[in-house]
Amino acid sequence: MDYLLSDNQKMIQSLCRQIAEEKIMPVAAELDKSEEFPWEIIKVIAQADLFSLFIEEKYGGMGGGVLELCLATEEFSRGCGGVAVSYAASALGTFPIILYGTEEQKQKYLPDIAKGKKLAAFGLTEPAAGSDASAIQTTAKKEGDHYILNGTKHFITNGGEAETYTIIAMTDKSKGARGASAFVVEKGTPGFTFGKKEDKMGIRASSTRELIFTDCKIPKENLLGKEGQGFIITMKTFDISRPGVAAQALGIAQGALDAAVKYSKERIQFDKPISSFQGIQFMLADMTTQIEAARALIYATAREIDSGSKTAAKDSAMAKLFASDVAMKVTTDAVQIFGGYGYMKEYPVEKYMRDAKITQIYEGTNQIQRSIIASALIKEAGKNKK
């Protein structure tokens, strides 16, 4: 389908595709096995200026928007979900600075992220605060010109590898969600250490780690926005980052479909390639249709956000929900088409299936997405009544 991409967008797409095919695909299985963080690929992505896509030109970026970021993430995900999320999570960690940072904060942090010299990460989730983000226990206590952070974040993508972290902590526990604030914390700050690295089902090339704050003292200039804005900063960040998760799911699904189509033409049973059987053909037809529908929804949402819409929360949630469910379905069917071979690690599709699962979970489970969609829908209906 022709999405009428601009010349620059097509250029981004083809460059990322080249990186995926030449640099990511050949090592994806090995990275999955070794769980090694893909620094070499990150360097290639940085050298290709792709970390600058989502950052304003003023700070050394290319000034692209969410659509450009989605195009890049989709292509990388075709190669490896673990590599792609390491890239996308840097954008996630950067969005709060882009959205709420002061001029000074932007000048300080964005140029290095745009150059790919530093990765970013976002720290919200805690052992007792997953879907219920208001339950976070990490505290930030103001003392003179500083805040003192105490607590533990877990399941943090790029944990340990990133240099710049956006952390959500409670500045006033008595206010619940309204008592949360966002801070930038740099790796190497005394009192900031890393805990357990998770052993995951999929996206194994990415790093998922605990962040531990023990009387971690940061200057008060590291507060993003105002005290008490932590929760709103988080929601606004997710509104623009969710199409990126959807694009991961889309790329993973496309990668699995590509592999399934190729295999179905090569695999001979009953003296014919299995692609000649209607049972396989109908599966492939459904897979490609679902993928294209997901792509259309993601690109439309990304364009809406890039055009300055402030009410994209519902569409973002729909894109993430739909694309990740499609990815799970398509990758499962790809394994089915490969039959017994599909279940084996020697072939690439079982990895796509494992990588797909997380897209239904992180940056808000698909149940949370449905809550967001439903509440927006009901709110719209209420408005229309008047």
Add this chain to the structure above:
Amino acid sequence: MNIVVCIKQVPETTQVQIDPKTNTLIREGVTSIINPFDMYAIEEGIRLKEKFGGKTTVITMGPPQADSALREAISLGCDEGILLSDRAFAGSDTLATSYTMAMAIRKIKEFDMIICGKQASDGDTAQVGPGISAHLDIPQITYVKKIEEIKDNQIVVERMTEEGFEIIKMPLPCLITVVKEINEPRLPSLKGMMRAKSAKINMWKAIDLEMEEDRIGLRGSPTQVIKIFTPQARPKGQIFDGSPEEAVEKLLDTLKDLTI
């Protein structure tokens, strides 16, 4: 340091087929790429510029479509592209090609080094690089696998040989041809691709260069291709397993049986 990189656009080798009737390359529908060895020349040219400053100019001779090869080189980091394209150049063999390239480089005037890939994947002659240096009367070293140092207008390189390598020093300006061991070519950058898209490619014709008419194109090409054919595939060799003693024993027995 000003560097000139010479490249050639060739058919993608994995796709090349020979027409069994005419014994010529089937070029229709075949993608054109930069000669793979020239990618190492481009990379080395960019690295030298990044290290010493200056400018890297990329030059090619070919049909107007070769413009895309120059733009690709610019997207990787070359500064300027020159395309030598003229009907008068058609039918050039390696002698005429190297003469034409040399005359174009003479027109560039300021250069410290010329870098070529060791050979092109379509012709495999490895003659154009050395030919250019001969026409320009500058020193050359072929099969360079490492530039050890550039200092005081001298360059020290490692030249690959079948058994190992030689270390050779020569004065600048000079020409080197490079092998794939020299570096790992980079991918383009987004900023490079954008620059390449809008870059102005200088198109030079025969009339723009001071050269003798009967030394270019078909007239300047003494080489005549009599026949091109696909050689018969060599039969698979036999491998003898076991300890060296056993293998030698088996080999001798086989040779005896064949009465060689």
